[in-house]
Amino acid sequence: MAKVPLTSGADILPTAETQSREAAETxxxxxxxxxxxxxxxxxxxxxxNFGLRTATAADFRESAVDFQTLGAADSVVxxxxxxxxxxxxxxxxxxxxxxxxxxxxxxxxxxRYVYALSAPAPVRLxxxxxxxxxxxxxxxxxxAAYVRGYRDALDxxxxxxxxxxxAEASAAAIAPTAFVETxxxxxxxxxxxxxxxxxxxxxxxxxxxxxxxxxxxxxAGRSITAASFVPGQAPQDGHGHGTHCIGTSCGPRTPGVRPxxxxxxxxxxxxxxxxxxxxxxxxxxxxxxxxxxxxxxxPVISMSLGRPVNxxxxxxxxxxxxxxxxxxxxxxxxxxxxxxxxxxxGVIRPVSAPANCPSIMAVGAIDENxxxxxxxxxxxxxxxxxxxxxxxGVRVRSSWPMPTRYNTISGTSMATPHVAGIAALYAQxxxxxxxxxxxxxxxxxxxxxxxxxxxxxxxxxxQII
Amino acid sequence: xxxNNYFVSVKPDAQITSxxxxxxxxxxxxxxxxDAIGIVEVEADEALVEKLKSLAGVASVDPATGGxxxxxPDSPVQ
Numbered sequence: 001m002a003k004v005p006l007t008s009g010a011d012i013l014p015t016a017e018t019q020s021r022e023a024a025e026t027x028x029x030x031x032x033x034x035x036x037x038x039x040x041x042x043x044x045x046x047x048x049n050f051g052l053r054t055a056t057a058a059d060f061r062e063s064a065v066d067f068q069t070l071g072a073a074d075s076v077v078x079x080x081x082x083x084x085x086x087x088x089x090x091x092x093x094x095x096x097x098x099x100x101x102x103x104x105x106x107x108x109x110x111x112r113y114v115y116a117l118s119a120p121a122p123v124r125l126x127x128x129x130x131x132x133x134x135x136x137x138x139x140x141x142x143x144a145a146y147v148r149g150y151r152d153a154l155d156x157x158x159x160x161x162x163x164x165x166x167a168e169a170s171a172a173a174i175a176p177t178a179f180v181e182t183x184x185x186x187x188x189x190x191x192x193x194x195x196x197x198x199x200x201x202x203x204x205x206x207x208x209x210x211x212x213x214x215x216x217x218x219x220a221g222r223s224i225t226a227a228s229f230v231p232g233q234a235p236q237d238g239h240g241h242g243t244h245c246i247g248t249s250c251g252p253r254t255p256g257v258r259p260x261x262x263x264x265x266x267x268x269x270x271x272x273x274x275x276x277x278x279x280x281x282x283x284x285x286x287x288x289x290x291x292x293x294x295x296x297x298x299p300v301i302s303m304s305l306g307r308p309v310n311x312x313x314x315x316x317x318x319x320x321x322x323x324x325x326x327x328x329x330x331x332x333x334x335x336x337x338x339x340x341x342x343x344x345x346g347v348i349r350p351v352s353a354p355a356n357c358p359s360i361m362a363v364g365a366i367d368e369n370x371x372x373x374x375x376x377x378x379x380x381x382x383x384x385x386x387x388x389x390x391x392x393g394v395r396v397r398s399s400w401p402m403p404t405r406y407n408t409i410s411g412t413s414m415a416t417p418h419v420a421g422i423a424a425l426y427a428q429x430x431x432x433x434x435x436x437x438x439x440x441x442x443x444x445x446x447x448x449x450x451x452x453x454x455x456x457x458x459x460x461x462x463q464i465i
Numbered sequence: 466x467x468x469n470n471y472f473v474s475v476k477p478d479a480q481i482t483s484x485x486x487x488x489x490x491x492x493x494x495x496x497x498x499x500d501a502i503g504i505v506e507v508e509a510d511e512a513l514v515e516k517l518k519s520l521a522g523v524a525s526v527d528p529a530t531g532g533x534x535x536x537x538p539d540s541p542v543q
Binding site for chain 1: 470472474475477496497499500501502503504506524525527529530531532533534535536537538540541542543
């Protein structure tokens, strides 16, 4: 079996060569370890002395959580295990590292990705090289304690946050109880978008599809750049699929009619019409659309399209070439894993093309009970044919060409723009989160769904955290 | 021989404009040069494919597929 790409940060893509292995495995945040027995208040004060605003895990246990406070904090102190997770500039951390013996701060080290521990890499006996390629993470006892504590604290956080936000979901449960969609679609709740202060501001998101209803009132005043690669047809959406996908990835914070359904509500929308009004498209149109999105520097390119492949069929070379060049130019392509399966009838099909390319992120679909969607395809082929993530893809409400305005439909096409929109949110947080680094961030923040095997959901449900 | 559309993947260290020129000189009709992603779409006789593959700067030559088709707008699964 071919090697599964993008499992490790170090050997994935040419862009990684420009990053040190250290950078590839660290999050950009820092773990501050306090001296044994240090008073939590003194520890918090020490961080404040370095100009950091702090929140404490204990703050979120009892009463209502002020999420704005958490969002504004530079650091979270975890008093039970004597560490803090800190977001700060490297030079700020250097001065903290040099703290004297009277300081409650014992050590400062870069925070490493913890997925290998908190969400174990899938065991695929038929692909032992995957295990070999998995990144080695050597944790000190303090850091290991941090990881365990961080996981527990985050569980506590999410439970508190979700209950205080009025959501019906419980992070502690494998599957949530019924979502109430009064204010937010279930997909936005399941991915935690409704709790995020991020908007995708300034990030260009290209959606290559059937175009967009450019007169849709929910998008009035938005930055929209539209181009058609379909001969003889304008970018205006004559199908509906493109408008729906753009709605999920980039729809407004406050739509004309609730619930909110859009994620990156301040992203710059790049509408690339690569499928005609009958919903069909050629490789030439689609590759031209990818080329346009890359040339325009779109960090996120969403493609809710695919064609079925057979077991054993390799990925299409031209798309892999395009996607690898796109990643080298800091553009991430996400694509639908495909809807060819009918699991209730025992039919499970491989991930579609071009999502089966190693350098294209393949997105499967789950329903609101966190079950794999009946139609969602599986990692049957190696060499890129894996499912990388899943997103909400059953009964998804989003925009639709006027006068219909909204439509609720299902498909891996609907799951894909959830990932694209969240990619834009992450991209907003740092200009370094582009290309392969953005890919890793999406995987490393995904929520493991223990009841779904990795062949169906990859690293799990996309999340903004 | 029937003419088909092919996608020429350009090697990372090659200049796409010169590859497009070589492909044209070899007898293929260049349909579009996608310089941001290193792809040249050509129309060519099937018999020309091996020659195109042998050109310096060409990584791969692959035929266009039948394309993509979405379900109709009223389908519950898209």
